[in-house]
Amino acid sequence: MPRAVRAYDRKEIEFTRVLAFSDGVFAIAMTLLVVGIGIPTVREAQLGDALRDLEPEIVSFFISFIVIGNYWLAHHRFFSQLARITSPLMLLNLGYLAAIAFVPFPTALVGKYTESPITVIIYAITLSFASLLETVMFMVACRSGSTRVPVPRDVARYGVIASLLPVLVFIVSIPIALASATWALLSWLLVFPAERVLERRKPSGTDKAFL
Amino acid sequence: MPRAVRAYDRKEIEFTRVLAFSDGVFAIAMTLLVVGIGIPTVREAQLGDALRDLEPEIVSFFISFIVIGNYWLAHHRFFSQLARITSPLMLLNLGYLAAIAFVPFPTALVGKYTESPITVIIYAITLSFASLLETVMFMVACRSGSTRVPVPRDVARYGVIASLLPVLVFIVSIPIALASATWALLSWLLVFPAERVLERRKPSGTDKAFL
Amino acid sequence: MPRAVRAYDRKEIEFTRVLAFSDGVFAIAMTLLVVGIGIPTVREAQLGDALRDLEPEIVSFFISFIVIGNYWLAHHRFFSQLARITSPLMLLNLGYLAAIAFVPFPTALVGKYTESPITVIIYAITLSFASLLETVMFMVACRSGSTRVPVPRDVARYGVIASLLPVLVFIVSIPIALASATWALLSWLLVFPAERVLERRKPSGTDKAFL
Amino acid sequence: MPRAVRAYDRKEIEFTRVLAFSDGVFAIAMTLLVVGIGIPTVREAQLGDALRDLEPEIVSFFISFIVIGNYWLAHHRFFSQLARITSPLMLLNLGYLAAIAFVPFPTALVGKYTESPITVIIYAITLSFASLLETVMFMVACRSGSTRVPVPRDVARYGVIASLLPVLVFIVSIPIALASATWALLSWLLVFPAERVLERRKPSGTDKAFL
Numbered sequence: 011m012p013r014a015v016r017a018y019d020r021k022e023i024e025f026t027r028v029l030a031f032s033d034g035v036f037a038i039a040m041t042l043l044v045v046g047i048g049i050p051t052v053r054e055a056q057l058g059d060a061l062r063d064l065e066p067e068i069v070s071f072f073i074s075f076i077v078i079g080n081y082w083l084a085h086h087r088f089f090s091q092l093a094r095i096t097s098p099l100m101l102l103n104l105g106y107l108a109a110i111a112f113v114p115f116p117t118a119l120v121g122k123y124t125e126s127p128i129t130v131i132i133y134a135i136t137l138s139f140a141s142l143l144e145t146v147m148f149m150v151a152c153r154s155g156s157t158r159v160p161v162p163r164d165v166a167r168y169g170v171i172a173s174l175l176p177v178l179v180f181i182v183s184i185p186i187a188l189a190s191a192t193w194a195l196l197s198w199l200l201v202f203p204a205e206r207v208l209e210r211r212k213p214s215g216t217d218k219a220f221l
Numbered sequence: 222m223p224r225a226v227r228a229y230d231r232k233e234i235e236f237t238r239v240l241a242f243s244d245g246v247f248a249i250a251m252t253l254l255v256v257g258i259g260i261p262t263v264r265e266a267q268l269g270d271a272l273r274d275l276e277p278e279i280v281s282f283f284i285s286f287i288v289i290g291n292y293w294l295a296h297h298r299f300f301s302q303l304a305r306i307t308s309p310l311m312l313l314n315l316g317y318l319a320a321i322a323f324v325p326f327p328t329a330l331v332g333k334y335t336e337s338p339i340t341v342i343i344y345a346i347t348l349s350f351a352s353l354l355e356t357v358m359f360m361v362a363c364r365s366g367s368t369r370v371p372v373p374r375d376v377a378r379y380g381v382i383a384s385l386l387p388v389l390v391f392i393v394s395i396p397i398a399l400a401s402a403t404w405a406l407l408s409w410l411l412v413f414p415a416e417r418v419l420e421r422r423k424p425s426g427t428d429k430a431f432l
Numbered sequence: 433m434p435r436a437v438r439a440y441d442r443k444e445i446e447f448t449r450v451l452a453f454s455d456g457v458f459a460i461a462m463t464l465l466v467v468g469i470g471i472p473t474v475r476e477a478q479l480g481d482a483l484r485d486l487e488p489e490i491v492s493f494f495i496s497f498i499v500i501g502n503y504w505l506a507h508h509r510f511f512s513q514l515a516r517i518t519s520p521l522m523l524l525n526l527g528y529l530a531a532i533a534f535v536p537f538p539t540a541l542v543g544k545y546t547e548s549p550i551t552v553i554i555y556a557i558t559l560s561f562a563s564l565l566e567t568v569m570f571m572v573a574c575r576s577g578s579t580r581v582p583v584p585r586d587v588a589r590y591g592v593i594a595s596l597l598p599v600l601v602f603i604v605s606i607p608i609a610l611a612s613a614t615w616a617l618l619s620w621l622l623v624f625p626a627e628r629v630l631e632r633r634k635p636s637g638t639d640k641a642f643l
Numbered sequence: 644m645p646r647a648v649r650a651y652d653r654k655e656i657e658f659t660r661v662l663a664f665s666d667g668v669f670a671i672a673m674t675l676l677v678v679g680i681g682i683p684t685v686r687e688a689q690l691g692d693a694l695r696d697l698e699p700e701i702v703s704f705f706i707s708f709i710v711i712g713n714y715w716l717a718h719h720r721f722f723s724q725l726a727r728i729t730s731p732l733m734l735l736n737l738g739y740l741a742a743i744a745f746v747p748f749p750t751a752l753v754g755k756y757t758e759s760p761i762t763v764i765i766y767a768i769t770l771s772f773a774s775l776l777e778t779v780m781f782m783v784a785c786r787s788g789s790t791r792v793p794v795p796r797d798v799a800r801y802g803v804i805a806s807l808l809p810v811l812v813f814i815v816s817i818p819i820a821l822a823s824a825t826w827a828l829l830s831w832l833l834v835f836p837a838e839r840v841l842e843r844r845k846p847s848g849t850d851k852a853f854l
Contacts, residue, residue, distance in 0.1 A: 057761055
């Protein structure tokens with residue numbers, strides 16, 4: 011759209027509104043996950059067995075709650091450093107939220123088809139897309155000077171690499187999924203040691219900025 | 222209702238509350254769409270085929286997310302220019318939100334019956350209704366002097382025409398749907414070039430106002 | 433609970449939080465209604481007929497949206513006049529929201545069983561309960577001096593009668609439902625002329641207060 | 644995460660955002676419960692019987708609404724006493740919300756399998772987990788000095804015991820459930836007299852603090 015870029019200061023209702031709307035999408039996506047766990051229809055005597063069959067769905071509910079919860083924490087941290095929100099950031103945020111709102115679908119799939127590579131791949135692509143848009147939002151915020159404190163170039167570069175790390179892990183997990191779905195899911199845990207390694211190299215002043 | 226018109230200033234909690242409520246409806250309508258995508262119940266070997274069958278439902282999830290997201294952006298832009306909200310505006314906003322809350326229904330239909338004209342027509346009517354109420358809200362806000370900056374008459378007229386543009390496109394798509402559902406959906410993209418043409422004629426001072 | 437009564441001023445986050453939570457329940461109850469409309473599974477050629485069968489469900493979606501929307505407007509009006517919220521009011525508000533959150537159930541029933549008296553009766557009881565708690569909240573707010581402006585005794589009495597009016601109409605509709613479900617639903621429209629009659633008798637100063 | 648602890652003051656948007664997000668999860672979990680009540684598909688003549696069969700599901704809707712509503716009140720009370728929110732509290736709050744979001748699942752189970760011990764046990768574990776995290780949040784808030792008023796040591800100890808009380812009741816109900824599901828549910832009511840007994844021993848100054 012060729013419309014003039016609009017910017018809303020952090021003190022305006024319009025800034026808060028973007029957050030309220032985002033939090034709504036996060037809260038619904040996280041709470042909807044529970045609907046994915048089907049209520050079994052069996053005789054009372056067989057309820058124990060039926061619930062044991064639901065175990066993967068229950069586990070995938072909690073895993074996805076943690077996964078989306080982590081994205082929410084990152085979103086909270088990111089916006090806490092913005093001085094204003096611009097219309098391009100709002101557009102990117104909508105795309106990001108589309109990925110978040112989509113997560114209940116691969117979650118339900120992974121819970122139902124535990125051994126299938128395709129479900130893990132769809133999950134990985136969804137989360138890669140969310141992380142990628144997170145990175146783009148970070149870059150746009152730095153370049154347009156929308157942050158509360160100006161972000162030095164080396165901190166910005168570090169931030170982009172740190173945001174891209176999960177994307178990398180998710181993409182690497184795709185070929186692994188073709189061999190074993192379980193190993194692909196477990197490979198996602200590599201994010202944590204990789205983050206630790208990266209953090210040792212972070213430039214000073216990073217803590218005052220986003221990360 | 223013959224009750225006296227009430228007005229709530231942008232600084233009052235009551236103004237914010239209308240936005241929080243609206244954002245809730247938007248967020249739920251957008252996130253509920255994912256529930257429309259049914260989880261297939263097949264053997265793991267056939268999951269790939271089953272997911273390919275879900276393609277139109279997944280595509281219609283993302284299209285509707287973009288469609289409602291666009292309405293949210295317009296709603297955000299509109300309210301950002303209001304100095305106060307009056308009870309008639311609140312009533313119109315409720316009607317507008319009814320149309321938004323209804324969107325998941327035609328979305329699910331279009332995703333399931335890709336070749337059917339009726340589903341596209343129901344979709345077009347729903348969105349026309351939302352856009353029409355948007356236009357009425359704009360007119361009421363201008364006339365009752367509820368905007369932050371007074372809107373000159375030519376800018377207001379331009380605004381009404383710009384808001385009615387999608388209504389026109391949706392109505393035109395209804396007879397097209399009778400010939401081909403796919404062409405009708407594609408015809409909605411005409412909004413973008415039409416907006417571009419209209420924008421060249423916009424009176425000066427428009428950017429300071431709503432549009 | 434024997435705990436000391438707590439009060440939160442309208443400027444505190446705690447006051448806003450009660451509203452944000454209430455608006456969440458309202459927004460979800462209103463948007464969930466659309467899920468009540470089942471997506472038919474038929475051949476494309478028969479989709480027109482299948483959608484015609486859904487007509488009562490679609491109509492009951494819009495009726496319930498209007499009904500809950502009206503309760504939201506009343507809730508908005510009521511809280512706009514409060515100077516502070518006390519813990520008894522918060523408890524009553526929770527009970528009130530339980531009734532609002534329950535509305536999608538009788539809505540779905542009325543949409544599916546158009547000729548059944550029981551569904552209309554369940555609907556009438558649910559709404560009576562909501563209106564009754566509205567009245568109690570009004571009385572508690574007046575008596576505990578939680579309103580922004582002190583409410584004179586005659587205005588308070590008028591307010592209680594006005595809030596009880598829908599309860600009366602809903603209760604009267606229950607025996608009518610036993611004869612005809614449709615007539616019972618139509619009898620709810622009596623609220624509007626009855627409100628008009630009542631309004632002629634309202635004491636001066638009412639507009640400055642709640643109503 | 645080795646990141647520096649972040650703290651957001653109660654006046655910052657970031658503090659409000661945690662509450663808005665939490666309220667979203669609460670509102671959705673409470674309103675979703677109604678979806679658990681299936682709409683029967685029978686002939687109109689048999690609707691009365693079908694609805695009578697739904698009685699346990701309707702009762703469990705209202706019980707769970709009250710249960711989650713009580714947790715919401717406690718959450719509201721707890722945060723009303725915080726001067727700032729820190730990142731460890733945000734993490735704990737996410738875990739707490741996972742338990743709240745999970746409640747619709749045991750609720751639907753209890754409504755469907757009224758005589759089954761397993762469903763009551765799952766319910767009790769879910770609520771124990773929520774109450775336990777509540778206790779941990781309370782301890783973390785006291786120790787990190789995040790409360791508005793410093794909490795004296797005896798008041799803090801009393802607070803921890805009071806928060807652990809429901810955990811105790813839920814755990815005790817688990818062996819009871821193996822004998823009778825109904826008695827286990829009823830044993831939960833012991834929380835109220837136990838709270839009363841405990842309250843007589845509360846140290847002075849407790850009311851000014853959390854409880």
